[in-house]
Amino acid sequence: MDIEFQKKYIKDLIDKAIEYGFEEAEACFMSSSSMEINILNGEVSSYENSTMQGVGFRGKKNGQMGGSFTSSPDEDGMNFMLKTAMENCEVLDDEDEEFIYCDPDHAHLESIQLSGTYDKNTYDKFASVGLKLEKDILALSPLIKAVDYLSVSCGTGPSVSVNSKGLYSYKDSDYISIFAEARAEKDGVVKTGGHYWFGNDIDKFDHDKFLSKLQKKLLSKFGGSSVESGEYKVIFDSEAFVSLLSTFMSNFSSYSMQKGLSLLAGKEGEVIASDLFTMREEPMYDKALLKFPFDSEGVLTKSKALIDKGVFVKALYNLKTAHKAGTESTGNGFKGAFSAPVGVGITNVVITPGEKDFDALCKWIKDGIYLTELNGLHAGVNKISGDFSLFCEGFLIKDGKISRPVEQITVADNFYDVLKKIIATGSDTIAVPEGKGEYFCPSVVISKMNISGDLEEEGEA
């Protein structure tokens, strides 16, 4: 990647945009390289390697911001972007103004989070880690029949932005991820289970810990049955709670509120959750793999509570939505790709832990359900109303202990009601990668939830 070429290309684009008749303009040049290997049946079954680049442009004319993009950063690409962005300005009639921004005290922003170990990420290294992992997963139990999916991947790449107000921002980082899904069979019943690892130094991958987590997730599923429909106390596993929370996170965005798509609109300062629940956004969280000192609009990010002891403190704003609401940006103006417009995004999320560990929580609730997986979150939810009805998996808790797996059940409730029904958080926080950052979340206990099953008269629970 020739960063000097990238800087020059977007600076020229901005100069040309002003000559073209835009009042203000901004451009970003994103590039990336990545590698992924997949392991199947003792071989590297596939290998992928890529280099990608693209330029996103936005220009303002008569109060409207037109956008365009290209993956061909040449003169034709430049002319295409200017022409189509101008056409887009002409057809827009958005009443909410979008801004090009530069804080003179922070006109030059840099965030370089390179591990310095990226050059360890070779084909041979990844292949040996992946092959050993597959072999050892298969050796965990005679019940494990196959590792249907195993990937080791990494990526890196700079993103540079400039605008006509003088902003220059540059960021670069790298990551490695490992994912495996295995299939086991017992008495004709098939179960699948997966686990992942996320980091930036392949030598820090804890092979044995990965194996034991995967083993637990997969083999504990056998011997399950449904439950009788009814109301149950529920302990959410961290990953399951994060999957639910992140599905509804857009409701904390001022964009959704202003478009009438979030029931949290107008509720800043009100109680929306149990007083035992505190959720913060921590862009610079010390335990997070990736840190976010500034957003895609050049605004500095900040640590803040979204929910403080049950009270909804403040929504997430970018420059456009903040202007409409008569407030300041919270540093949450992010764009996901060079081709995407600036939206409202969230970085690292931290749920305040409680005092009891998982075993103590089980003892405390005595009888209930431990939910470990929620399926169909892209379909079985109404993001606006908060209603959800989801196919899920987990375990029955009886007399304060895990008694058996449960399957073929659904949990149906409302997200906003669930927040109010939180009666404890555990002390067992783990980091769950989600979106562009991570969620640091413990087990979460809900006083009651509607569970549907098809066991009619077993007298359980």
Add this chain to the structure above:
Amino acid sequence: MSGNADFAEIFEEELKSSSVGLLNGKTTRASSGINYGVGIRLMAGTNVVYVYTCDKSEEALIKLAKEASAALKGGKSADIKNLEALSKSSPSILNIDPLTVSKKQNIDFLREASDYAMNYDELITQAAASYSTSNRVIHIVNSLGFNKEESQTRIRISVEAVASKGNEKQTGRIAPGTMRGYEFINEYPIIDKTRDCCETAIRMINAGYAPSGKMPVVIGNGFGGVIFHEACGHALESTAVGIKASCFTDKLGQRIASDVVSARDNARIEGEWGSYFTDDTGRESSDLQLIENGICKNYLVDDLGARRMGCEPTGCGRRQDFTYAPTSRMSNTYIENGKDDPKDIIADTEYGLYCSKMGGGSVDTATGEFNFAAEEAFMIRNGKIAEPVRGATLIGKGQEILLNIDRVGNDLELAAGMCGSISGGVPVTVGQPTIRVSSILVGGREA
């Protein structure tokens, strides 16, 4: 193809796209772009190397090819066949090329729907409408001598109406897609369809919660076919069958559905949203019988799957774009017409759930477990459609539900969707006539 490869392929793609979006009558989104890229795929037996870039320079491409070749292990090189003359295809029917139509005209079309929805009823408080069009040109050359180019032009629109009452909000939506030209838009009954969206949203906001438990379920035509797509179609793809990770592995010639069920995957319907004549590996697409009277007839097999399974590819290798290696995917997949009048199916159901409009869902192809959300549903009582209910989820196992389909209507309809899998998101059509499943577990909120 120096080194170990026994197969090499170059995939080149250019995608031009344009979209506009309206919210409550104002144009809040307008975007245009061009994406270009090249992918190189090498195979040695069942091992695959895939490299891609959007750098057009010869130097970058040669570097990429060398990296790909160096990473491939364990094969023996094969002959390279002479390149055929370039052949071009297109499943689009274009009288008016949508990319030549001004954004203003697209906005005027959407505004009609948006204004209608906003004035429909005081319960409708939001209306969102969007239009997007794209032209995708792919060019595939490979060591078998293939030299194919295909052009795919698509249009998709969506209208969403939101009804509000107190703290509650419910939506009704349509999202048709086509490979026909702008004449599709000119002929589209946008007002009728928008009215439908508004009515769904209002009906659902006034509805009580669905019951839970096992019961007979009648699933409406059109997008109801998403269940077959998810719960059965994915499990017939060689991506799963080829590594024996599907609940339908080794089932060819065997009964996997009740005898009233026949189903196809037909990529060759001209102008249909999920169609292609040439797949993303340069092979001719097909019209494939998947199930005939309950018997499993064919799998969807791409070239890698064919190597694993020792059979011929069926021309279903697809990918979202050049950033993905191709894999076996569906196109226009549907349950074929049966003999029943849909009215009789309802009349013969004493108690159950009628899902008139389905939302999306997901499936685990190894276990067959699936779940789907109903976007609009009603109770059936004494053979009649009774009160609307909301929040219903259907859950079960694909292999069981197929065997439990006991009635199939004669009102087949297709509906556009996007399908996500390991080679990205691709346009697909799902479809079915009205069907009845004798028993499915419904997850609702009322006991």
